[in-house]
Amino acid sequence: MALHSWLARPQRRLGPFGLVVLLVVGALVTPLSLDMYTPAVPHMTEFFGTSEAMVNLTLVGYFLFFAVGLLIFGPVSDRYGRKPVLVAGILAYALASAACALSTSIGMLIAMRVLQALGAGAVSAVSTAVVKDAVVPERRETLLSLVQVMFVVGPVLAPVVGALVLQVADWRMTFWVLAGIGAVCSALALLFDETLPADERYEGSVTGSLKQLGVVARNKGFSAFLGIVGLYNLPFMAYIAVGSYVYITFFGLSELEYSLYFAVAALLTVLGPFAWLAASRFVSARRFTGILLGVGLASGLAMLAVGELSPVLFCLTFLAFALAEAAVRPYSTNILLSQQEGDTGAASSLINFAHTAIGCVGMLVAVLPWPNFVTGIGIIIVASMGVGILGWIALLRSRVPLAGIKDDEAGSVGATVLDLR
Template sequence: MNRWLVQPQKYLGPFGLVALLVVTSLVTPLSLDMYTPAVPHMTEYFETDAGTVNLTLAGYYLFFAIGLLVFGPTSDRYGRKPVLLAGMLAYTAASALCATAPDIWMLIGMRVVQALGAGAVSAVSTAIVKDAIIPKKREAILSIVQVMFVVGPVLAPVVGALILQVADWHMTFWTLSGIGLVCAVLSLLYRETLPTQARYQGTVFGSIAQLGTVAKNKGFTSFLCIVGLYNLPFMAYIAVGSYIYITFFGLSELEYSYFFAIAALLTAIGPLIWLKASRYVSARRFTTIIIVIALASGIAMMMVGEISPYLFCATFLVFAIMEACVRPYSTNILLSQQEGDTGAASSLINFAHTAIGCAGMVLAVLPWPNYIVGVGAIIVLSMAVAAISWFALLRSGIPLIGVKDADPSAPAHPATAAKDRR
């Protein structure tokens, strides 16, 4: 597996590097969703209202997005390791301080620091994949890493609920601090993958300004907007899933956690489906197929999802698997659009998914007839927009490496190459 690496990792080795990327990819979903079951307890503990406690979530979202935009380009200037290690140490310390916060305002402040650290880690870890992994193996590693972004938000509330069975909300943040400490140790062992000569040579403000340069790449921005639409209904489901299973269908909290956990585990097959399908079908055709299937799943949810929790779960699971399918290869295609500025590109990728996901959570709580209809409608509308935009992009003169042009990082499968030329 050493031959997968652009340069050897003396201390981590190839498996250690993959472990670092996997664990860092879990930091964000765990930080966002693992403590949500404890929110009612925190309201009572701090003797405050739900709106104030919810600032710990809203503040995290806001400053996580800021961290993504600032620290990815910064790593193009100073290297991946300093930014990764600083972000991880800040995250670890802030998580511990969250656990010991004497009042709600201290907790909100430490969540802001925690979010900035997580933003740095998320932006840099995606950039490391392009830096460290040889092109033809990149999608395989991205398949492992990206599935954590899909499974994590679904499993995190379940883990949080289990923690509350044996401890209180403090333990949630101690757990996050422990995960951060593991990441910090791995970060220390990580060997820098961005050579000095390949770094941005201007000022740090100039490196941040490279976000605009990347965003002006029409192929990058167009494709990012299309694949980002999958996050809209996915995060809508995360936002209202508990209400659907517990309030609408009348399940217990334990039964609800079973449905969430099963969906998460089955969703993990998505990247494996792409790895298998990529031997026979091009990314261009595969993207078309999964948009159609995802659209059909939304229609099915609106038609039969209210009948039983099993039918609702099944229809959503089809969509979730399609979302998991698209992440690895779409991230690889997006990174391939830029020869340099990988940190900036990584920042924009993660920022777009976060921002679109936030919009999905807002749309989910609009006054729909019920939340099942709402999630189904969001799937249908977002996938309809994705389909229209996708076909418009294919017919346009905008270049898209790996889809409309030869991709130097793609595996040399003759059948796939022939399909790509169609």
């Protein structure tokens, strides 16, 4: 099928390829912004003459206000259209990134990171909604695979990129790089043609559009499925938070060796989002979800059994989980969006917010006083996947409707978690 035939709404100036580039680059914004500057944190502490706790606010503040942006700007785009929110968000992001690079105090850096996060939240919320607006249903999962791979690979590659930047420049250069990415994305956003016609927009007030978040959340199938697939993000972000301690402190590797392990994991995880595209010819989404939950649980048990023996075994056991996490995102996002006829922006906001919030919990749980971080990550994986399996069985046996999963079950909703048509 030609790329032009993917579009339900034409992009006269961007074209289909330009739209894909815009969505993929937009998806890179958040993981790069969260993790690319982390190798420079010690230098920033020294530069500003402040505490590690203050510098850490540049990360925590970003994460918090990114989540706020996700909740606000998706519903706003349902009211005013995708393009105004997208353009405003990416311009704010680019300008805030440049201001971060020019910061003369830690307070200014924290404030600019907040603005940067709000802009990134707008871009992320709108981008997912655009996929549903602009792409024909049978091609959404393919495009979502391309977009979602950035969410999976970005947090793993970003610290490596940041370390390479520091080889030739100081911490400010990481923010100039982000400003450059924002500038490229801004140019593409200006060429973007609106995908939500005026007659399809929410007609109430802005406050009313925000209330649509509650309308979407009350969709039991949507919320239950989102809660189950969102559990993958908890161990994944736990790994991002303490992976360096595992490789450097626990296994005694150098910073370069640690970066190489991260890079290898990232390159292999790219395959995850495309696993469903290959598997969908042979298995249903329902069965595939059960298989992925089983793979995730098995990887956690394997990590607890052999993960402490060597960095290679730790990396391999986590990679099995990461591939499952990467595989579930594209088709689950498409299924979640399909639960709503309207309020796509609100649905997109809730999807991204849930992943962000659950990931934040994972980062906090990761630093609990575990016997060691390998054991901690293994327990987090097993617990998350165990809860996910129980929730999946309960959802399948319930009368809660779930389009794309239950609409073809022919009455056999639930023998075992892996017996899922």
